[in-house]
Amino acid sequence: MPAAPIPRPVPARSLSDLWVALPAGVAVGYAVLPVAGLLLFALSSARVQPALRLPAAHDAVLLTAVTSTLVAGIAALVGTPLAYLLGRSEFRGRRLVEVVVEFPLVLPPVVAGVALLMTFGRRGLLGPALAAAGIEVPFTTAAVVLAQLFVAGPFYIASARVGFAAVPRELTEAASIDGASSWQQFRHVALPLATPALAGGAVLCWARAASEFGATLLFAGNLPGRTQTLSLAIMTALEADLDAAVALSVLLLALSAGALAGLRLLAASRTTLLW
Amino acid sequence: MGGALAAGLVVAGALAAAVAAPVRGDVLVFAAASLSDAFGEAGRVLERQHPGLRVALHFAASSTLRTQILQGARADVFASADERNMRLVHEAGLLRTAPLTFARNELVVAVPASHPTGISSVRDLARPGLKLVVAAPEAPIGAYTRQVLAALSRDPAYGPDFARRVLANVVSQEPNVRATLARVALGEADAAFVYRSDLVSAYGSRVRTIEIPRWANVTARYSIAVLRTASHPVAARRFIDVVLSEAGQAILARFGFLPARD
Numbered sequence: 001m002p003a004a005p006i007p008r009p010v011p012a013r014s015l016s017d018l019w020v021a022l023p024a025g026v027a028v029g030y031a032v033l034p035v036a037g038l039l040l041f042a043l044s045s046a047r048v049q050p051a052l053r054l055p056a057a058h059d060a061v062l063l064t065a066v067t068s069t070l071v072a073g074i075a076a077l078v079g080t081p082l083a084y085l086l087g088r089s090e091f092r093g094r095r096l097v098e099v100v101v102e103f104p105l106v107l108p109p110v111v112a113g114v115a116l117l118m119t120f121g122r123r124g125l126l127g128p129a130l131a132a133a134g135i136e137v138p139f140t141t142a143a144v145v146l147a148q149l150f151v152a153g154p155f156y157i158a159s160a161r162v163g164f165a166a167v168p169r170e171l172t173e174a175a176s177i178d179g180a181s182s183w184q185q186f187r188h189v190a191l192p193l194a195t196p197a198l199a200g201g202a203v204l205c206w207a208r209a210a211s212e213f214g215a216t217l218l219f220a221g222n223l224p225g226r227t228q229t230l231s232l233a234i235m236t237a238l239e240a241d242l243d244a245a246v247a248l249s250v251l252l253l254a255l256s257a258g259a260l261a262g263l264r265l266l267a268a269s270r271t272t273l274l275w
Numbered sequence: 276m277g278g279a280l281a282a283g284l285v286v287a288g289a290l291a292a293a294v295a296a297p298v299r300g301d302v303l304v305f306a307a308a309s310l311s312d313a314f315g316e317a318g319r320v321l322e323r324q325h326p327g328l329r330v331a332l333h334f335a336a337s338s339t340l341r342t343q344i345l346q347g348a349r350a351d352v353f354a355s356a357d358e359r360n361m362r363l364v365h366e367a368g369l370l371r372t373a374p375l376t377f378a379r380n381e382l383v384v385a386v387p388a389s390h391p392t393g394i395s396s397v398r399d400l401a402r403p404g405l406k407l408v409v410a411a412p413e414a415p416i417g418a419y420t421r422q423v424l425a426a427l428s429r430d431p432a433y434g435p436d437f438a439r440r441v442l443a444n445v446v447s448q449e450p451n452v453r454a455t456l457a458r459v460a461l462g463e464a465d466a467a468f469v470y471r472s473d474l475v476s477a478y479g480s481r482v483r484t485i486e487i488p489r490w491a492n493v494t495a496r497y498s499i500a501v502l503r504t505a506s507h508p509v510a511a512r513r514f515i516d517v518v519l520s521e522a523g524q525a526i527l528a529r530f531g532f533l534p535a536r537d
Contacts, residue, residue: 121461236450238339
């Protein structure tokens with residue numbers, strides 16, 4: 001049987017096509033311009049650099065890095081089996097579970113914050129039970145992690161689910177015929193092939209957690225060193241000192257850019273990117 | 276007597292003319308968060324007087340509003356909960372009219388109405404383990420809060436470390452006074468420093484008031500002015516007229532503000 005012809009990639013559109021070049025240029029410009037504005041202001045103001053060394057900036061960077069990394073870790077730990085289930089199996093109500101799990105993607109973060117308060121707050125659904133156990137969640141670093149996890153976790157699950165779904169079914173079936181257990185099929189077939197999607201999802205989740213604002217402010221409050229992440233520090237600084245706010249914005253920008261660069265490097269190191 | 280009558284008629288006529296002169300357009304008012312309820316009503320009064328006019332209100336901490344104005348936000352009226360933020364806007368050359376004081380306010384401590392906190396006086400706020408919320412020091416209410424605590428600390432009965440012990444109980448620094456009050460009204464926090472006028476808001480019924488000793492309290496002076504960037508300066512002046520009018524002052528009094536002058 002002759003091998004199926006490999007489809008040739010469609011040649012890239014020439015930039016001389018005005019209907020492509022013009023909107024594309026606008027889109028690129030709109031993405032670049034605000035970032036350029038921020039960086040130019042930061043470079044031109046002599047007071048931005050000293051603000052980077054403020055202890056509040058240091059605390060906020062540390063807190064943001066620690067909580068976002070925790071969130072990405074928890075999402076990977078808890079979300080991977082769920083994503084595997086959703087991406088690889090058919091069961092009644094699968095679509096419903098999918099929608100429920102990924103619903104926070106379209107939920108305004110402020111609403112998420114109110115919902116978390118109404119659930120874990122003193123007067124919330126679980127408030128009395130938590131209080132009886134001596135646990136108070138709001139205004140703690142744990143509340144920051146919970147808020148970020150609720151908002152950013154679905155980014156990981158969605159990406160991982162698509163990654164697992166793209167693993168060819170014949171491969172796991174062949175492994176199954178060869179006697180591989182369900183764990184072995186997951187560990188040695190699906191997981192390696194879906195790794196780029198999982199890693200991409202983890203980076204997206206991390207970046208979304210790092211930039212989370214609304215849910216954190218409502219649920220965790222705003223206290224330097226305990227619940228004040230970079231986004232909250234930017235809001236607080238903006239009230240009094242534009243230079244400090246710009247300095248903190250540049251820091252958060254650098255963190256996010258680092259995450260994106262990491263994602264790109266990861267993608268480049270793989271021949272197939274499945275998502 | 277005839278003169279008084281004539282004068283009365285002239286005043287009435289002038290008032291009628293002022294009301295009748297059609298003023299159109301949208302007035303964008305940047306106002307301190309504590310004015311949320313009172314200015315909503317003042318705006319409706321103005322809209323009834325001038326059917327072609329619409330009042331849009333934007334509420335935030337006065338410091339936030341000042342930053343927005345200095346960064347080029349185009350508004351018609353600025354109403355600040357302190358004199359400092361108004362002065363900063365004035366110094367930037369962004370005022371069209373001289374600022375006028377239109378109300379005063381003072382601070383109280385709000386505690387949840389339903390939740391026993393064991394707080395019966397300001398002194399109790401230093402007790403370890405309490406959950407206290409304050410506004411960030413950048414917002415006027417946040418600055419006033421720290422002034423009150425500093426004043427109390429100067430009294431030997433409270434002790435020089437009173438402010439430090441109270442601030443150690445702070446679990447969150449909120450962006451403005453209404454967000455601060457909401458924490459207590461929702462029962463998440465045990466106490467918060469707010470304006471007396473905030474107790475008349477929708478959250479007021481959910482909190483109890485602890486008075487601050489008169490000698491340690493501060494007086495917040497609210498000032499209002501037309502901004503240089505105003506696109507409807509005439510309508511903006513009409514809004515300020517309403518705020519300063521007897522009706523406007525009555526609205527402010529009903530929402531718990533003190534009159535501009537004793």
